[in-house]
Amino acid sequence: MAVLELRTVRKTYPGEPPVESVRGISLTVQEGEMLAVRGSSGSGKSTLLHLMAGLDRPTSGSVRLAGRLVEGLSDRELAGLRAWRVGVVFQQFFLLEALTAQENVASGLLYRGIPARRRREAADEALDRVGLGHRIRHRVGKLSGGERQRVAIARAVVGRPAIVFADEPTGNLDSANEAEILAVMRGLNESGTTLVVITHEQRVADACGRRIELRDGMVVS
Amino acid sequence: MSGPGEAGTTSLIVGGVDRGGSRGERSSLRAADLLPIGTLGLRSRRTRAALSALGIAIGIASMVAVLGVTRSSESHLLAQLDKLGTNLLTVVNGSSLGANAEAELPVTAAPMIGRVDGVLGVAPTAQLGTLHVYRNDRVPSGQTGGLAVRVCDSSLLATLQGSVLSGRFDMSGPYPVTVLGHDTAVTLGIDRFDAGTRVWLGGHWFTVAGILNSFPLEPEIDRSALVSADAATKLLGYDGHPSRIYVRTDPDRVQEVANLLAPTANPDNPFQVKASLPSDALTAQVAVKQSAGALFLGLGAIALLVGAIGIANVMVVSVLERRSEIGLRRTLGATRGHVAAQFLTESLVLSTLGGVGGVLIGSAVTAGMAVNRGWDVLIPPQAIWGGLGVALVAGAIAGLYPALRAARMSPTDALRTT
Secondary structure, eight states: OEEEEEEEEEEEEOSSSOEEEEEEEEEEEETTOEEEEEEOTTSSHHHHHHHHTTSSOOSEEEEEETTEEGGGOOHHHHHHHHHHHEEEEOTTOOOOTTSBHHHHHHGGGTTBTOOHHHHHHHHHHHHHHTTOGGGTTSBGGGSOHHHHHHHHHHHHHTTOOSEEEEESTTTTSOHHHHHHHHHHHHHHHHTTOOEEEEESOHHHHHTSSEEEEEETTEEOO | OOOSOHHHHHGGGTOOGGGTTOTTOOOBOOHHHHHHHHHHHHHHSHHHHHHHHHHHHHHHHHHHHHHHHHHHHHHHHHHHHHHHOSOEEEEEESSOOSSSOOOOOOTTHHHHHHTSTTEEEEEEEEEOTTOOEESSTTSOTTOOTTOEEEEEOTHHHHHHTOOEEEEOOOOOSSSSEEEEOHHHHHHHTOSSOOTTOEEEETTEEEEEEEEEOOOTTOHHHHTEEEEEHHHHHHHSOOOSOOSEEEEEEOGGGHHHHHHHHHHHHOTTOGGGEEEEOTHHHHHHHHHHHHHHHHHHHHHHHHHHHHHHHHHHHHHHHHHHHTHHHHHHHHHTTOOHHHHHHHHHHHHHHHHHHHHHHHHHHHHHHHHHHHHHHTOOOOOOHHHHHHHHHHHHHHHHHHHHHHHHHHHHSOHHHHHOOO
8 A cells, every 4th residue: 555655746946047856756655665765965855855754845746645635735734644644764863952762752742642641651662662772761962873863763653653754864873873773774664664765875775675766856767 | 732632542553554644633732741842942051041031030020129119118108197197287377487486376276276176186385486405504505406495285295196205294383394305305415314304494404304205297396395384484484375286186077177277276367377287298208109119110111121122032043043943843743833832832931930030039129128128018919910910921922923933934944954
């Protein structure tokens, strides 16, 4: 079953001349897949990620995310879709430094309006899944780079979303930590998580089950 | 801000793609979560938070202190007024004989006033303008110390509701005996006396029989040596004309009695007689304090405005600094409203902290000042609630623009790191 379907999606930014970052991309992600989108910088990777994750709307074409057409949704409905169906992992982690690992992961469920106790329980379980069960009460400021990214991954998967996007998840890590993060993501995929990894590194792309190559806003292979 | 209901929470661990993605899957933030989120930024930047709250605190503190100090001093004055009574009238001859000399009134004035309906007590006194009191007969006659000799009768103490500091108040009989007003005793250096204590008064030795307590509304008594009418007639050449008559009236008929005093005291020449209410001076002081209070209240409001601008400034900076946090929260499913609510909460928490601090500081200043001046500490509850309310409103206004600015940011703009 398709979790994500893009049909000739275009994104143009106004300007003189207008910049067309994504030029008619069509792709489908099936449930349980682990897809790599590889491209060099300027290839339109980030724009594509924003469109796929429901953070932005295409100029033309259609995006069906977790069964819902993004263009037909209001801002509030789109926020609901992100809260319940989408997880995102960023290159810069974007953790709240003042909070513990548990609190950061629990914030992945904050906008579902569920009680704090249940958020914490789910966070503990998600931290276990990424191998950080022993770091639950540590402030994220005290953790290593690889551990911080694992906290961010736990935050993305804590609500068991339909699909998880990872934007250059190893971009800020050394090779040892990179291998560790790739192993964690493969493990999550094997236990059923649908993953889309955006990267410029062939090594990272090779770790994924399926790969597409992006150049100048188009899929080239 | 309520959750999607327990039905929504059951799908927490389900998540899959098969569920169409509509039922109950709204973005929602629990009200209980708003405060922790709203204070997150403050907790990680404590110094900045404290300084910006201080701005509001100073404004609120000055407003509370102004209201508290005004009210405390006012209540002190009012209590004094209450104690002294606003029903004591003074009758003098309006044609002045100089700075401190009193002109005479008709001999019949006091008994006539005593017959007026509503008069509870009359005490005639006569200043003996040419006479003065000295510690002894060696003091040069020019060194009067500003002290006067005044004839009175035994009705004085009751009418003025005064009291004796030491000794006794005896105004009967033609004996050379005097009772000193409070300031007179101090000026003459007589704080303790015995049967042998005498003063030199109008060319005669007078024995001191007592010293009176101070009369706040009748300073002229404080600065006099009092002698009986009999003694004054016999020894000092007193002719029986009073120069100042104190009249205690029924509190409900003060004005009515005041209007009758002049024609009663001097039927032939009522325009020469001046009747006044000494307590008017205190009442005027109350009014002065109130208008000064209004001025300082205005200054407090300006301080508050500056404080609110400080908060707005800090919030704008905070929104700019926390762009990536805003982007993250939108990614996690926050709506624009949730982001706005978070920053508005932060601003309200800041201003509430400032307001509470301001009320505490203002109350402490009021208490300190009141204790220092011997007033009762009186902080009007309106000042406390008003102070907190004003702080909240200031915080809401100051936080509105930054909050809307944060909410307007698109997720992709907020996530852009360069």
